[in-house]
Amino acid sequence: MADVAKLAGVSISTVSYALSGARPISEATRGRVQWAVEQLDYQPNIMARGLAGRRTGFLTLLLPTDETPADSFMIDIIVAAAEAARERGYHLLLWTEPTGESAGVKDLMRRGLIDGALLLSVRLHDDRVSALRGAGVPLTMIGRTQDTDGSHFVDSDAEQAAEVAIAHLAELGHTTVAYVGPPRSAYDDGIGIVIRIHDSLVRSAERHGLRLIPAFAERKVAASARAISELMAAEPEISAVLTLDDSAIAGVLDGLRSIDHSVPSDVSIIGLLVSPEVAEMAWPKATTVSHDPRDLGRLGVLAMIDSLDGVSDRATQFLLPSELVERSTTAPRQAASR
Amino acid sequence: MADVAKLAGVSISTVSYALSGARPISEATRGRVQWAVEQLDYQPNIMARGLAGRRTGFLTLLLPTDETPADSFMIDIIVAAAEAARERGYHLLLWTEPTGESAGVKDLMRRGLIDGALLLSVRLHDDRVSALRGAGVPLTMIGRTQDTDGSHFVDSDAEQAAEVAIAHLAELGHTTVAYVGPPRSAYDDGIGIVIRIHDSLVRSAERHGLRLIPAFAERKVAASARAISELMAAEPEISAVLTLDDSAIAGVLDGLRSIDHSVPSDVSIIGLLVSPEVAEMAWPKATTVSHDPRDLGRLGVLAMIDSLDGVSDRATQFLLPSELVERSTTAPRQAASR
DNA sequence: TTGTAGGCGTTATCAT
């Protein structure tokens, strides 16, 4: 930077201001500085900037890692977040920490490394949120807590997604619907999206006069396969199944095959909030009610940066609506015949 | 740090040395420093350390992003890399950049941000490697170039994987085997693993006296489905299929179903280098010849750090062997009967 | 074994 100043014939601080635009600089000198910068192919040192300034340009994404390995949906979020950060001149740190813990992130903040943190797999009552808030870490959630007053978040609109899915099944004439959801532990942990989807499904089903039979299955193919076959044995009138996880959909297909129910002629399936890749990989290709997971990552980062910049006086809160994408696992209900 | 020094009754530099262990410190003072550190819950500032020292503690993972969205296999690599970095006290930056480009990473280096870079999707002749080398960026490849002299890498042992897969099919009595590989563009780009797997399969097939019929398919379910059905039409004696990508295996299953070939009784399938998650999601569950993708990420980071620390005088080069995991897509060849 | 002091490359606070 000193070199640039010399070459441009100005002081070091002028160069700094010309580059940051933090104070008015005459056109003439700004031009000379620009020229010198290009001449020397100068790139400001990030560490020095972070040390001296009050912004480091780093964001971190807190990735819960004790859970199931990240599925496609989450991956899409992460990669999109990285891209968005890069586009806005920020750097995205991938920080793995067991669910519910945030000591590491707090340290990152105290060590002057990050400007803020993005949270994944947010619980309705999330200790991390209060801990990080208390530590003065700006944060935005991908997902959301129960009480969202004044907090920044981007989340899937569970209520709307549930309604779309249930309404579609109702239209198709289904009256008894199973829901193969995440394991009980996810409910016990109070994972926001899990609880909201469940509750919303219950409400929507009621509104449409459908009977909804929930089940819980570990996030493994075999577990959801077992869940659905047990469910079908107990409640043979089930003619449609809703699922939440990437693995659940494959498992349900598996389970139905094992008991000789064909999809979609005997049983319809709708996958909630699944990535398009996984939906396409299933056989038959799965009908879904979902949105682009990438939006969660992208908007999350943008919301974070906006809040850092203080562009808005109130918190940015996005609720992403889902769309029904009909593939090959849904059909009108058949007249009972078996 | 000044506070710690005061509390411990020593100089600032003593604290620094006590913490870094860069020079001998008496037990007594080291103890006092330790105590003061804990007392104040002191955490060294990362930016300052990066500015003053010659190490920043940052690594970056170069993620090609113009290609197909990252599949499970790659994700596992990434997450494992993040975990390994964290365990070793490093920070992992996710850097998205179009395949083949490295200007961004070079800048990261010049801006004093990173200690080194990890490369994914390495080509046999990769411009990034020479560019980064030229710019003095320490790098280790996850994958490898053709010429590996003096470079650090962790890669799947394609030769061995191909041999295991072919040998198994040979044992099962198959004599004509299709290979639904990646799209031609991947070959044209010279992606290392793609070429190596292909060439190794050819050699192994020859060695075992099998006929190998390769095909190229875009990384989409529909594309590989079409590829295999065309292949079967042209060469009806095919009784086994090898695949490379996560999506290919679903596609091949799809395609075979569409032409009424059942798996594995009519046709066997082996997926090469696929993540266990995807193998389990397929139906039937796919037999694979693979290794834990996480090893690639973990070992890659460790190799990088070792090279940074200069622990070894020669380059660390790992070739990971694969294992056959029999699931439900392989069976002995049936006597021709259709 | 320990202390002193200069420097890392910016930003921010004073002046001018």
Added chain:
DNA sequence: ATGATAACGCCTACAA
């Protein structure tokens, strides 16, 4: 509108 200069918090010769 611009300059000089003190932080920023740590590392590392150099001295003692």
